[in-house]
Amino acid sequence: MRISLQFAIIVAICIAGEILHRIVGIPLPGNIIGMVLLLLLLCSKILKPEQISAVSNFFLSHLAFFFLPPSVAIMTVGDDVLSKWPLLLFLCIAFTLVTLAVGGFCTQFLIRRQEYREAMARRSAKTSKQGAER
Amino acid sequence: MNAIVNSPLFGILLSLMAFEAGVLISRKWKHTLLNPLLIANILIVGFLLLTGISFESYNVGGSYISVMLSPATVVLAVPLYRQLSKLTRYWKPILAGIFAGSLTSMACVIAVSKLIGLGDTLMLSLLPKSITIPMGSVVSEQIGGIPSITIIAITITGITGAVAAPAVCRFCRIKHKVAQGVAIGTASHALGTSKAMEMGEVQGAMSSLSIGVAGLFTAITAPLILAALS
Numbered sequence: 496m497r498i499s500l501q502f503a504i505i506v507a508i509c510i511a512g513e514i515l516h517r518i519v520g521i522p523l524p525g526n527i528i529g530m531v532l533l534l535l536l537l538c539s540k541i542l543k544p545e546q547i548s549a550v551s552n553f554f555l556s557h558l559a560f561f562f563l564p565p566s567v568a569i570m571t572v573g574d575d576v577l578s579k580w581p582l583l584l585f586l587c588i589a590f591t592l593v594t595l596a597v598g599g600f601c602t603q604f605l606i607r608r609q610e611y612r613e614a615m616a617r618r619s620a621k622t623s624k625q626g627a628e629r
Numbered sequence: 630m631n632a633i634v635n636s637p638l639f640g641i642l643l644s645l646m647a648f649e650a651g652v653l654i655s656r657k658w659k660h661t662l663l664n665p666l667l668i669a670n671i672l673i674v675g676f677l678l679l680t681g682i683s684f685e686s687y688n689v690g691g692s693y694i695s696v697m698l699s700p701a702t703v704v705l706a707v708p709l710y711r712q713l714s715k716l717t718r719y720w721k722p723i724l725a726g727i728f729a730g731s732l733t734s735m736a737c738v739i740a741v742s743k744l745i746g747l748g749d750t751l752m753l754s755l756l757p758k759s760i761t762i763p764m765g766s767v768v769s770e771q772i773g774g775i776p777s778i779t780i781i782a783i784t785i786t787g788i789t790g791a792v793a794a795p796a797v798c799r800f801c802r803i804k805h806k807v808a809q810g811v812a813i814g815t816a817s818h819a820l821g822t823s824k825a826m827e828m829g830e831v832q833g834a835m836s837s838l839s840i841g842v843a844g845l846f847t848a849i850t851a852p853l854i855l856a857a858l859s
Contacts, residue, residue: 502700509699524767526702527848533706544707551704554697558819559666560648561701562762564640564691566670566784568777570677570684576751576778583751587758587782590737591789591816592797594759598730598839599803599812605722606805 501550504542508532634682640690647672661791664820667784702763709841715834719807723835724842726808730815731843734759735854753855754778757847758786761818764844768851783818790817791824810835815843 512529515521521528536542544551554561569577633639650672651665677687716723735756742752754774757765762783769779794813803809806829813825814836822840826833 505700505703508703512699512703522852523848524771526699526767527764527845529699529703530706530709530764531845533703534710537706537710538713544710547704547707550700551707554701554704555708558701558763560644561694561697562666562766562780563644563648563669563673564688564695565698565766565776566666566780567673567677567687567691568684568775569670569781570674572775572777576775579747579751582747583755583778583782584785586738586741586755587785588789590734590741590755591759591786592793593737594730594734594816595790595794595797595812596801596803597733598726598815599798599808600801601729602722602726602811603803603805603808605725606719606807609719609722 496546496549498549501547504547505533505550508536634686635689637690637693640687641693642690643673643676643687644669644691644694647676661788661820661824664784664788667781667788670781698763698766702767705761705763705841705844708837712834712838712841715838723807723811723838726811727815727839727842728846730812730839731759731846731850734816735847735851739854739858749773750775751778755782756851756855758782759816759818760844760847761840764848768848772852772855784820787817787820790821794821794824795828806831807835811839814839818843 508529509526511532512527513525515528515532516523516525523531533542537544647669648665651668654668655663655665673687676682677684738752738755738758741747742755750773752774753772754769754776755778756772756774757768757779759765760768760783762780765779765783766776769776790813794809794817797803798809798812803812809828810825810832813821813828813832818840822833822836825836
């Protein structure tokens, strides 16, 4: 697909997301609704990832750049907030460590439980089969 | 001079040069702490403060770049779609782990903010700090946070995840590769995922998957949690 058409599709999805947010009133940001719309188009095979790859690769590989101007807006935040930066930095680091630990621990616990149950199910299936053979 | 500074091209050129410098510096020393976005941010803020040029003048051009935030967020569906096929045998533990991690991140922010009286604006700005920048900044805006603080908090979170993930996994005895990947992607989005990819293929794939799922989950639940608390 031509790049102009690829870009038109992506922008149309963005606008559709905005419409669903502002006019239909879905309580999610328009961008996120747009992302879900594109995901649905991909999952239903209406759109193939290759058909929009030039535009999606461009944005995905330069993603951080587009957030530079919004991040510079930190200049306009009042000193009362900025003076708390050591506390905010500490909280960001601490919360990340806790999230890492809890996310990993829960996943591992549930995986082990599933593996244990599957092993038990296999074993009981085996013994009942042996019992039937006897 | 004013006409040049207030032209959109000024902000665009400044952003491009600062970002390029950020990328060059981070490539040269290859240290996780040297994040291109953070370096570029410091360069631009420093430049504007030194020259006395206002943020509004810079943002005449900057806003042209910000317009592209919307398509940049929408295309995140592509990696999420590619990763969804990785939800195979362990799809239940994976999804449950991502939800647990996302809820933990939000619960920490809300509980500690209320406890130490951080104030609503800062609490709301930090709430989506574990998800990827495109989604986190719009969620922050929607719930009443300050997107610039959210973007910087997200970047610091990502750096922390990338630096600390192997140590946390060792300390908490998180040995399963799938669990390691889920932890890293959920807690520290794309920046952490670069470390997960170094740890192994499974960790990298699970971390990539978790970025999108955690982002969507947080975008949906953050407003609900806030509504339930108020």
